[in-house]
Amino acid sequence: MPKKCLVVDDNPETVDIVSTILKKAGYDVLVAYDGEKGLSAAQTTLPDLILLDIMMPVMDGLTMNQHLKEDPKTRAIPVIVMTARSGMEPMFQGPNGSPIQGYLVKPFSQKELLKRMDDLLRKD
Amino acid sequence: MNEFVAGLLFGFAALAILSGCVVLVYWIKTRKKDSAGSKVRLLTQQYRAMTDSAARDIPVELLGRPEFIASRMEFRKIEAIEAELTNEADRAIAQKLLNDFFTLDDPWVKARAAKALYPLDPKTAVGQLNELAKNSSPFVQLPGIWALGELSSDRTLEILMSMVWNKNPDVQKAVIRSLVLKDTRQQIPRAYRQKVKDLLNEVRYKTDWIL
Numbered sequence: 001m002p003k004k005c006l007v008v009d010d011n012p013e014t015v016d017i018v019s020t021i022l023k024k025a026g027y028d029v030l031v032a033y034d035g036e037k038g039l040s041a042a043q044t045t046l047p048d049l050i051l052l053d054i055m056m057p058v059m060d061g062l063t064m065n066q067h068l069k070e071d072p073k074t075r076a077i078p079v080i081v082m083t084a085r086s087g088m089e090p091m092f093q094g095p096n097g098s099p100i101q102g103y104l105v106k107p108f109s110q111k112e113l114l115k116r117m118d119d120l121l122r123k124d
Numbered sequence: 125m126n127e128f129v130a131g132l133l134f135g136f137a138a139l140a141i142l143s144g145c146v147v148l149v150y151w152i153k154t155r156k157k158d159s160a161g162s163k164v165r166l167l168t169q170q171y172r173a174m175t176d177s178a179a180r181d182i183p184v185e186l187l188g189r190p191e192f193i194a195s196r197m198e199f200r201k202i203e204a205i206e207a208e209l210t211n212e213a214d215r216a217i218a219q220k221l222l223n224d225f226f227t228l229d230d231p232w233v234k235a236r237a238a239k240a241l242y243p244l245d246p247k248t249a250v251g252q253l254n255e256l257a258k259n260s261s262p263f264v265q266l267p268g269i270w271a272l273g274e275l276s277s278d279r280t281l282e283i284l285m286s287m288v289w290n291k292n293p294d295v296q297k298a299v300i301r302s303l304v305l306k307d308t309r310q311q312i313p314r315a316y317r318q319k320v321k322d323l324l325n326e327v328r329y330k331t332d333w334i335l
Binding site for chain 1: 297300301304305308309325327328331332333334335
């Protein structure tokens with residue numbers, strides 16, 4: 001059964017490209033263009049993994065991640081943060097208070113993305 | 125006879141002291157040079173180690189970046205100068221003090237000083253950063269690119285845009301990252317927005333990078 005991945009980013013070009021890559025790699029892809037819709041999609045669909053941008057309208061990625069970690073239903077979902085801003089890893093919480101497992105600094109390659117996803121899902 | 129021996133001994137002693145002084149001055153000079161050179165050597169070694177490593181967690185362009193080396197003494201001094209900028213008189217002194225950092229060897233310190241100098245003397249600051257960014261060595265270019273990305277002006281944007289197709293992938297990534305950050309922070313002047321958007325789209329289609 002294909003793994004379900006939620007992509008949350010306000011940049012439509014990034015969402016298109018990432019979705020295409022993930023679909024080709026065999027993932028089921030869901031998308032949201034801001035943190036609030038992303039949070040709602042995560043709570044209703046419970047994806048296997050979330051790819052999350054930081055700077056977004058309505059609700060930013062940091063806040064969305066906090067809400068995910070507060071909710072017992074979504075707490076364990078691994079999150080990969082995709083951002084051009086480096087050095088923000090300590091601000092993101094991973095499952096059960098651990099450090100964030102995935103932090104990709106843009107620009108990154110398709111290979112890096114798929115490898116990081118594969119590592120997290122295997123661990124999961 | 126005794127006077128002759130004493131004179132001879134005195135002469136030897138004076139010669140020994142003089143030679144000692146010469147050796148000491150030489151040692152101090154070479155030590156200073158070596159310490160400047162060792163900074164570059166260290167950065168080169170770090171750069172090589174990072175580029176040689178197949179799986180690297182820290183992007184090469186972040187090496188030595190101010191937010192990762194906040195304790196570096198020169199950065200603290202620059203921050204202190206920035207903090208003191210309260211009136212016109214301070215500005216003139218600050219400008220002079222910041223210019224002194226350009227004589228140092230560390231490219232990150234130069235870039236940080238140029239960033240601080242920008243509000244006081246944009247022409248000199250951008251000139252210094254352009255020099256760093258166009259250097260032949262990536263570990264000198266990367267700090268320049270970082271600081272250019274931190275400043276908002278047509279000129280800094282033009283320099284970055286001209287470097288998007290740089291042959292060194294680490295330099296190219298740093299340039300793209302700076303442009304993406306400027307775009308995210310909405311720091312791109314209106315006249316350039318479409319050009320930058322087109323350029324980033326071109327990068328998306330010509331490379332396998334996700335921006």
